[in-house]
Amino acid sequence: MSEMTVVPGIEITPAILVENNLPDMDYPAYTPATAYKVGDKVTIDRLNYEAVVANTNRHPVTDTTIPPAWLSLGWINKYRMFNKSIGNTWKIGTFTANPESIDLTIRPGKRVNAIGLVGVRASSIRIVMTVPGVPAPVYDKTFAMSLKAGGSWYQYYFGPFKTMDNLAQFDLPPFSNADIRVVVSAPGGTAQVGMLVVGWAKRIGTAVYGTSLGRKRYSTIKEEFDGSMTITGRGRRRSIDFQVVISGDEISSAQRTLDELDDTPALFVGASNLDYTVIVGIFDDFDTGLPTYNRGEYTLKVRSLM
Template sequence: MSQMKVVPGIEITPAKMIVNALPDMDYPAYDPATAYKIGDRVTVDRINYEATVANTGRNPVTDVPTAEKPAAWVNNGWVNKYRMFNKAIGNTWKIGTFTAAPNVIDFTIRPGQRINAIGLVGVYASSVRIVMTVPGVTDPVYDKTFAMSSKAGGSWYQYFFGQFVTKDNLAEFDLPPFNNADIRVIVSAPGGTARVGMMVIGWGKTIGTAVYGTSLGRKKYSTVKEEFDGSITITKRGNRRSIDFQVELSGDEISSTQRILDEVDDTPSLFVGASELDYTVMIGIFDDFDTGLPTYNRGQYTLKVRSLA
């Protein structure tokens, strides 16, 4: 059993991104004088757009389609640099997207407020290093490296020839709560592609104790169409993970827990059943909060969380 925590995420704006080598633009800037063809892509204010019809002078942001003039552009969402912080395309959150870079993703954020927690999900890397510095202090106030893959143990054969054991998610709640700190995150995948599905930083709040009975789920959205001759056509789409947390809490914590969950209603947040169990770490939204009246000052509730990564 472990403390059940939720972290409402701080919005990561360009002003808070102090250092990041990844480009602000994935494609060339929109040019009103260019004759665009179907499939051409442009970047406007860190959002990617793709041309759906041949057009000239139809700005992706301000263009208004009509019955006679169909939409010229489709919004493809945030550029690679910011995709790990925001997957929204309008009001739609796109699953299966991520920030990626060869060998390493290395950036520094200045939140501008106190935080004590950080979470990363959908991580493809050998390690994640988190470094926290504050002005006027020579050494970092926090500097830890977390292995995201390791060799399976048990025997010398497993060590030298066995497959790697990997972790997809990371959550830490021991960051010193300075209000003027810079947070550097280094996601390393030497010789490969570093990848992060989503990241959240903020102030962790306890909402009970996660107990046995918590269950994991995964729903895929690919479709399989069977033809008359028995052949099949598979259309690959994303998948979404879910967790049904079983949580206990004292009777006097029920109202405060309800208030905390009200604050994150329909807001992407970090939910953690046990930080040492990476499969109970999820960034998403919760669907239901069902609790009964407490017995002998102990209550139980179920919290269903769906992933947005």
């Protein structure tokens, strides 16, 4: 059993993302004088757009002509790890990627004590916190996300790597003026992060055995008359049904915490040492009966936004 924890994330804006090694734009900036062809792509204010009709001087954001000339493709690569919404639509299957490493520094401007990364493809993650006026980092830890298989010398040298996809840490020193540097390293490959959340961790009970993991894919299969199939690949979504016990005097506090997260993504963690119980998403219903002997139980289903 472990503490069931939720971390509402702070919004990461250009003012908060103070340093990074990621390109500022995925495509050329939009210009009114350019004659765009179908399929051309542009970047405007951290968002990408694709031309769906040939056009000139039809701004992707302000043009109201029907049918529209542009299709929103969502956030640029740099910000996909922080936001996946296109209006009210949350786009699954997107991530931030960069050759060799993703190296960024966040300045929250407020107290935080937790950080989570999900959908990681990397060999290691280093988290460093620094505070102005303090010569040494106040926090500096490196976490291995890919380990050699154990059990025998043969397995160590020739066996497959054991990998972790998610990381959650709740021991960040809560300085209000700290910078948090995150280095996601993938030497010789491509570093990838699905979502990164920084915020203040809140306890909402104790996760227990009975928690279950789910995965739904959205590919479509069309069968032809001769038995052949056409498979159209689409995204997939993880889900976790957390089984949680909670003391009677914690129920109101947990309800208040979850009320503030209606339709809002957050980091949910059943046990930080079990990376498959770390998920960023939205929760479904929260129902708990009256506690018996000051002990209540509830199921919290969280659907991933990855």
